Amino acid sequence: MTAKSSMGARLRRTIRSFAAGAALVTLGLAAAGDASAADRVKIEWWNAAGGRLAEITNKLIADFNASQDKYEVVGIGKGNYEETMAAMVAAYRVHQQPVLIQAAERGFLTMYNSGAIIPVPELMEKEGYKIDWNDFVAPVAGFYLVDGKPAAMPFNSSTPIFWYNADHFKAAGFDKPGETWQELDKQLRAIKEKGVSKCQMALANDFYWSLIENYAAIQDQPYGTKANGFGGLDTEFIFNKSPLVVGQVTRLKTWLDAGILQIAGQGLSPDQLFTSGTCSTYVASTAAHAAVESGAKFNWSATFLPHEEGIEPKNSTIGGGALWVLKGKSEEEYAGAAAFLNFLASPKTQVWWSKQTGYVPVTNAAYEQAKSEGYFKDHPTREIAILQLTRGTPTDNSRGFRFGNHNQSMALLVEEIQGVWTGQKTPQQALDAAAARGNQILRQYEQLHAAK
Secondary structure (H helix, E strand, O other): OOOOOOHHHHHHHHOOOOOOOOOOEEOOOOOOOOOOHHHOEEEEEEEOOOHHHHHHHHHHHHHHHHHOOOEEEEEEEOOOHHHHHHHHHHHHHOOOOOOEEEEEHHHHHHHHOOOOEEOHHHHHHHOOOOOOHHHEOHHHHHHHEEOOEEOOEEEEEEOEEEEEEHHHHHHOOOOOOOOEHHHHHHHHHHHHHOOOOOEOEEEOOOHHHHHHHHHHHHOOOOOEHHHHOOOOOOOOEOHHHOHHHHHHHHHHHHHHHOOOEEEOOOOOOHHHHHHOOOEOEEEEEHHHHHHHHHHOOOOEEEEOOOEOOOOOOOOOOOEEEEEEEEOOOOHHHHHHHHHHHHHHHOHHHHHHHHHHHOOOOOEHHHHHHHHHOOHHHHOHHHOHHHHHHOOOOOOOOOOOOOOOOHHHHHHHHHHHHHHHHOOOOOHHHHHHHHHHHHHHHHHHHHHHHOOO
């Protein structure tokens, strides 16, 4: 592949954030057996792990390296997802790309249509590994499926859940949050009126995912045409045409104006507003378990995301990332990558990873193993995400989202909704503008890949 036709040329328009001088954070590795590190085939894996997750990823790599003496996975942190993608694009153009890269679920079409990847099932079959792709949790694997098989290996998969300060709810006379948004509205107002907390909900930084996209999925509302993009590149955003989605943004604005909802600022993150006891609730990924468990000094719990009155809630959708295999590397490196991916897919590794991080186990076998150990009985909030993901049968509206240049259109949605928070636009005006601008991005992406 030449520089002109490289993935970088196709993808760079999707990249808006790249830390040009980001330092490479090489994770510690463990040697095993009689072979020295120099004798091993090195497998570079560029990832987006940071903070506590980087430490856990470090241990994961060390465990694999210690399990055999032929390959050495070298983990390199590249910042957040956008920075990791940007670094990969730049490296691919000069043939310095890694063997494996961790990419966010929003980058699915970007990665798949790049011409730079080897589908994971193709690699695993070639290397002699038999993985039961049907054993992967349906809403997780389903997002990455192409012709019945996932193009990438699901890795750190999550979904948003509803976190709450049990002490605050008890002080206001409630055992737990209501199941519907209407019940929750009354409870949050009661908590405020009784002076139980300074704020009743912290607005998540990824509210577009947790409170809008997942809201639409759970309410079975179409976010885009063509089964939210799964049916073809000629999809269009239509979230602005859903009275429920417009009503959700209106609800959030009403709560903001009433002082119920608080936007994090002054150096505090939404999770800090919650774990400090300042705010009574927030909606965040199940992967927030580590932060809540270590930071909250009160009785806390979590439950399913609310749904509208009179609606049978559907499954929520996934966030997180997957591991992709890039072209242009040696046969020995691919053999090592396959061995590592097989290690990651094992129930033992999945259960350990889920316990350490709060991410959901991505296979049914791992989920059942954790259940048989009594883990979810002792840690009930850890099971909420997978129960919510597997609730009912996914529809075209709840399967997930597969839009070209999705990061870019998401950024525009956030930009428009900022206008709602500041009172410059109504919810309908903001969503109309976000859909129109997002559809321009979809048409550009469709034209770029129309020949495929």
